[in-house]
Amino acid sequence: MSDPEIGALRAKILARPAVSDIGERHKNMDARGLAYALAPDVTVEKVSANGVPAEWTATPDVARDAAILYFHGGGYVIGSLDSHRHMVSEAGRAANCVALALDYRLAPEHPFPAPVEDALAAYRYLLAQGFAAERIALAGDSAGGGLVVAAMVAIREADLPQPGCGWALSPWIDMEVSGESMESKTAVDPSVQKPGVLDLARLYLGGADPRSPLASPLYADLTGLAPLLIQVGAAEAFRAKAR
Numbered sequence: 281m282s283d284p285e286i287g288a289l290r291a292k293i294l295a296r297p298a299v300s301d302i303g304e305r306h307k308n309m310d311a312r313g314l315a316y317a318l319a320p321d322v323t324v325e326k327v328s329a330n331g332v333p334a335e336w337t338a339t340p341d342v343a344r345d346a347a348i349l350y351f352h353g354g355g356y357v358i359g360s361l362d363s364h365r366h367m368v369s370e371a372g373r374a375a376n377c378v379a380l381a382l383d384y385r386l387a388p389e390h391p392f393p394a395p396v397e398d399a400l401a402a403y404r405y406l407l408a409q410g411f412a413a414e415r416i417a418l419a420g421d422s423a424g425g426g427l428v429v430a431a432m433v434a435i436r437e438a439d440l441p442q443p444g445c446g447w448a449l450s451p452w453i454d455m456e457v458s459g460e461s462m463e464s465k466t467a468v469d470p471s472v473q474k475p476g477v478l479d480l481a482r483l484y485l486g487g488a489d490p491r492s493p494l495a496s497p498l499y500a501d502l503t504g505l506a507p508l509l510i511q512v513g514a515a516e517a518f519r520a521k522a523r
Contacts (some may be wrong), residue, residue, distance in 0.1 A: 286515075293470040303390075306358040312362035321368045322358075322393045329405035332398045333383040335361050337369035344414040346377035349402055349443075351431070353422030355452070355480035356387050356395055364421075371419065380406065382432075391486030392495045395423075399431035400438060401514040413441035423480075425451025426512075429497035432505045442506040450512050454521050455481040455490035461520035 299305050318324070318337075325336040338344075350368045354358040361383050372379030384398035399418075406416055418428045425448035432446055457477045466473060486493060493500035498521060512522035 289514055292466075302357060306354075306356075306360070309358050310360055310362040311356060312462070313360075313366060316366035318369055319373075322351075322373075324365070324369075325484070329380065329382065330401035331407075332385075332405075333361070333403075334377055334380050334402060335365075335383075336380055337372055337379045338416050339373045341367070342372060343377045345411065346375075346417075347406055347411050348372055348375055348377060348379040348417050348419050348447075349399075349406060350379055350381045350385065351395075351399060351418070351424035351427040353420065353421030353450075353452075354380065354386075355423045355424045355477065356392075356484040357398075358386070358481050359424075362498050367421075367486065375417070377415075377417075386425035387480075387484040387486065392484050392488050393494070394464050396425055396430050396434050396494050400434045403431065403435055405445070408470055414444040416443040417447060418443050419447040419449075420451075423452050423484075425449050426453045426497055429453060429500065429502075429505075429508070430494045432508075433500045433502070434494060435498065436504055442504070445506050446508045448508060448510045448522075450516055450518050450520060451497075451510060452477070453496060453521055455485060455492075455496045457481060459518075459520040462517050466517065469517040470497040474517070477517075 299308060321339050322337050327334050327336060348371055352364040361381050364381060368379045368381045381400045385394040405519045418431055420428045428448045435442060457474050462474050488495060490496060491499045510522050512519050
């Protein structure tokens with residue numbers, strides 16, 4: 281049985297005009313995020329997380345000794361604090377903790393491994409702020425979901441304690457954009473199409489190996505990583521690799 285809410289969302293996405301200019305796509309994504317106003321009880325605080333712009337969001341009475349470190353989606357090329365502020369604040373509310381959204385550097389100006397470096401810097405920031413590693417959850421969607429896994433690998437390689445867990449929503453973990461569902465779900469996934477994702481991969485990699493484990497966590501050794509919750513929809517192009 282089809283879900284009417286999913287159907288309405290697909291129709292909304294399909295109605296958006298196709299835009300190729302990166303700057304325009306960036307503005308459009310921010311505008312769509314800002315269309316969802318913050319709840320009046322949400323507080324926002326801008327900070328520098330070891331030199332990386334970030335912002336705290338919190339709702340009343342949440343635990344102050346636990347945090348979500350959130351990485352936004354957007355193919356490592358678009359997306360920002362503005363595009364995901366509402367989502368991040370409500371994730372913090374649902375988890376009963378504060379949330380730190382990271383404005384990591386974007387390609388093509390800052391290609392791989394800049395976002396991974398920024399994610400690791402932000403994790404070190406949280407540890408220095410007194411958060412116990414097991415009270416930190418890394419979270420992200422799409423490219424941000426892939427960055428969750430890459431960051432956990434980088435944390436292990438840096439001999440830092442693993443976070444309590446990772447939460448990856450529709451993670452992009454393969455820069456070669458392969459997999460059965462990339463072909464079979466083209467007609468039903470309005471937001472992920474192979475040619476466009478390959479173009480984002482080209483901009484992000486900047487000539488790096490597409491199978492580098494920190495760029496494509498599909499090829500990473502996951503030994504010793506904290507538990508991961510991976511969520512993906514049945515009609516998504518990223519479904520096969522997420523599974």
